[in-house]
Amino acid sequence: MDSRKYIFAFVLTLLIFGTALYTSNYLNGKKIDDVKSVEDRVSLDILSSETQFNLLEETSCKNIAPSGFLSSELGPLGDKLTYAENQNFSATDLQSLKQSYFLLEIKDYLLMKKVTEKCGNPQTFILYFYGNSNDCPDCDTAGAVLTELRTRYPNLRVYSFDYDFDLEAVKTMEQIYNVKDALPALIINGDPYYGLKTVDDLLTNVPALAKLKADADKAAAASSTQATTTKSR
Numbered sequence: 186m187d188s189r190k191y192i193f194a195f196v197l198t199l200l201i202f203g204t205a206l207y208t209s210n211y212l213n214g215k216k217i218d219d220v221k222s223v224e225d226r227v228s229l230d231i232l233s234s235e236t237q238f239n240l241l242e243e244t245s246c247k248n249i250a251p252s253g254f255l256s257s258e259l260g261p262l263g264d265k266l267t268y269a270e271n272q273n274f275s276a277t278d279l280q281s282l283k284q285s286y287f288l289l290e291i292k293d294y295l296l297m298k299k300v301t302e303k304c305g306n307p308q309t310f311i312l313y314f315y316g317n318s319n320d321c322p323d324c325d326t327a328g329a330v331l332t333e334l335r336t337r338y339p340n341l342r343v344y345s346f347d348y349d350f351d352l353e354a355v356k357t358m359e360q361i362y363n364v365k366d367a368l369p370a371l372i373i374n375g376d377p378y379y380g381l382k383t384v385d386d387l388l389t390n391v392p393a394l395a396k397l398k399a400d401a402d403k404a405a406a407a408s409s410t411q412a413t414t415t416k417s418r
Contacts, residue, residue, distance in 0.1 A: 283347060283350055283352075284350075284352055287346055287347075287350065287352055287354065287355055288352075288354060290344040290345070290346070291344070291354050291355075291358065293342075293344070294310065294312075294342070294344050297310070297342060298310070308340070308342060309338075309340075309341050309342065309373070309374060309393045309394065309396075309397050310342050310344070310373070310374055311331065311334075311341065311342065311343045311344070311371055311372070311373050312344050312346065312358065312362065312371070312372040312373075313327070313328070313331055313343060313344065313345040313346070313369065313370075313371055314345075314346050314347075314348040314359070314364050314368060314369070314370040314371075314372075315327065315328065315345060315346070315347060315348060315368060315369055316347070316348050316349060316368045316369075317349075320349075320368065321368040321369060323368075323369055323380070323381040324368060324369045326381055327369035327371075327381055327382070328345070328369075330381075330382065330383060330384055330387070331343050331345075333384050334384060334387065334388075334394070337384075337401075338397055338398075338401060341397065346358065348364070348366065348368055348370070362375070362377065363377070364377070365377070365379065367379040367380070369381060373391055373393050373394065374393045376391075376393075378391065
């Protein structure tokens with residue numbers, strides 16, 4: 186009887202362990218499939234953007250959405266990149282996902298700069314260069330600060346790049362803006378800012394962000410005044 190109990194317990198343990206392992210592998214496999222699906226859409230978006238560069242010359246500014254051309258895919262792909270980094274995905278999958286994400290960001294950045302030049306609508310661009318937690322212990326906090334800024338100001342355009350990622354397009358960006366290895370690094374409308382900054386630091390000391398805040402406050406005040414006037418009528 187004792188031996189049967191031990192055998193039963195052993196078999197039951199194997200079943201539980203096997204079920205848990207299968208479930209874990211299934212979920213990770215599904216996440217990877219989701220990543221591949223997004224990558225396929227991104228590849229099409231990147232190809233499409235080449236045509237958009239030419240079409241932009243013939244497009245009226247009133248037909249250009251302020252949210253950008255490729256930006257609809259940036260959020261979902263960024264979320265999946267964060268998930269992949271936290272779940273220790275294979276180096277190959279992570280490399281491919283990062284490459285797609287960074288290329289899409291660069292394309293969106295170039296397109297929106299072209300829109301700004303064509304239509305004369307001022308935009309605030311932040312290029313954020315980060316490193317891993319060992320090389321840049323402040324980078325996670327810096328990312329949270331930028332997330333807060335984007336939440337407050339939806340039209341603020343933030344593009345993040347792994348400083349050490351082996352992609353020529355990213356390296357070219359670093360060379361163009363002369364980004365130093367002093368992470369976290371922010372390039373805001375072409376001007377460099379190094380080290381961890383709080384939201385208040387950035388809104389107070391960075392001219393482009395101070396103007397963004399002032400314009401948003403002015404618009405909010407005008408909207409509040411209009412609402413009060415309409416209500417009084």
